[in-house]
Amino acid sequence: MADPHFLGDWETLSNSYHANNRLLSTEFLATLLHYFGHNPLYQVRAIWQGKVQCLMLLRQRDKLIWELYKPSQAQVGLMLINPAFKPDVKELLRSLPGMAARIDFLSLDQAEHLAFLSTLKDHQRTFYATNMQIKLEGSFKDYWQQRSKNLRKNMSRYENRLQRENTTLNFHQIINPQDILSAVDRYGMLESKGWKGKLGTALHPSNQQGQFYRDFLYRLAQQNTAVVYEYFIKDRLVASRLCCIKGDMLIILKTTFDEEFKNFSLGRLLLKQILNTLFENNTVKVIDFYTNASPEQLEWATDTREIYNSSVYAENIFGKVFKLLIQLKQILKKKSLPTITEAGE
């Protein structure tokens, strides 16, 4: 499935321009392709002055629309780009086989894809999410003092509740490759019990997603760049976070908690414990969440940035007609929305 030549180029570009982002690493892409590869996928290389400047994989969604290959496990668009390169998307559209009228790029990150985003016109990109980071500068105490009073008060309340109910949380930090496998499996069993299990989107040792994460994190654990954090109450797993590291950045890939203990806010308590540990260890400098952060989550953030989706139409007749039809559809949709009236009218 994965072409070694393409992966070789991916490795070079990833290390050159995305050195801290594990979600744009070769290990991540290769594992994704192994479990969630799509056939056919089209390799795109932008070469300038004899060097590869930009890499992406495209899939044809239908006869007219193309899109950046991005399975749901990829939290950031799988595109590598030299920050000094100016890509020509119109040229890309012209090069695609068949009647390519539009190409969609999902989850473009300002931190990783600025060179690409800056070539787009305003109408070609739409806001998708506010992502958040925590920079580990200074001590945990300093960081915690800088958090809102509301967050500190709430967290104290949860900690006091645990104490009142005489409940002890046991914190585990797992980095050994063999132990990582079991930790990912345990994570899956916990996540499947909750709302994600009901939606059918949870990972579990019996599904492909579960196999993907255990394989990916096992590979990383062999390089000492994977970690699973867990909270246990007695011998019962009650919260877990799967994380990967590259350079000085740790990314929280997945997070889950036992919904039977939701009053304790175990996911947040675990996050606080992780932060405390990471500040103390001083091994990574940034934690990235790759999430659409809620106001509650943003209380933890030291930095935020926007993630965009983008759609670019071809300049040929197909692109123009297709764009017109889409605009017409949007106008009709707006007109058909029911009028909202005040209650009691």
Add this chain to the structure above:
Amino acid sequence: MTESTVQRDISTLTPVFVSEYWFKAFAEHVNHDRQNISLPLTESAGLTFFSRKNTNQPENVLESMTNYYSPIFGIAGQPVTTVPSAEILQQHANVFSSFDYINILPLYSRQADAWIKAFATLGFKGFTYQHSMNWYEPNIASTAEYWQRRPSKLKNTLKRKQELMNKDGNFKIKIYSQGSPALLIQALIDYHHVYYHSWKRLEPSPAFIDCICQYSWHINALRIGIIYYRNKPIAAQIWFIHNKTAAIFKLAYHKEYTRFSPGTILTAALLEHVISVDNVSTLDFLTGNDDYKKDWMSVKQPLYGIQLCNINSWRGKMRAFVNYVSNLKPKSSSK
């Protein structure tokens, strides 16, 4: 859901498949997007259904809370043989009468007849059809006696494959029957890995399997058998024990190890365990008429589904008419 930590004498257990916990877990993990209906009959027993109201189907249909996971249906918390009396059903007559027809399955023959009889008093006309087949082996006195009853073909295969595994020297069989919750979690993880690498389709509701196994582990009613090849799980089975019966619920093996017949070897190991350690006298293959089952079991019985048509609704009457007409046709698919 809270789990009981009381270790019960397995001879007094009702099958897990009709326990209250089974139906609760089913509603939570399998039927979470359905309109589940729980009708209490006594303090410790109830009937569990789900409704197909508000779907595209014009008829109002009530279904027993069962699917491919369910080897049998019955009153929650009661032995399978218990069927509701007409008086007890009368308590919920207004609920039942709001449906055009009611589907209940799987049921043994006598159960099916009794359910039809009880519902007849509420104005429902019952129709029976064969749903599946149940293979089982009753009156087992010892493992030796069990094997005496088996065909030599099966015994020879088993012997040959055991020799093949022993010669390789890297296989290990483990039977999990008791221990810490962490041990069970690891056994379940191993089972799921085997299942993922088997020929079977992906487990649709793995959390349901996990919940039921955790519950059964706590009441000493679960046996999980795993064969490991160099510490990698390659065959796994889940059995439940109740009232001197061992029910074989789940079987899977890794596709790459087919030549060792790990399924056959694991079934033999588990049945040795349940007969000699748990004093089981009946082995039950639950649903399905797969060819290999006749080598392992001597007795089969049909499992039925029933359709109870509400004669007081015109759609119920129509359904009864359709069933009546179709019942006149010869049934070529009957086994």
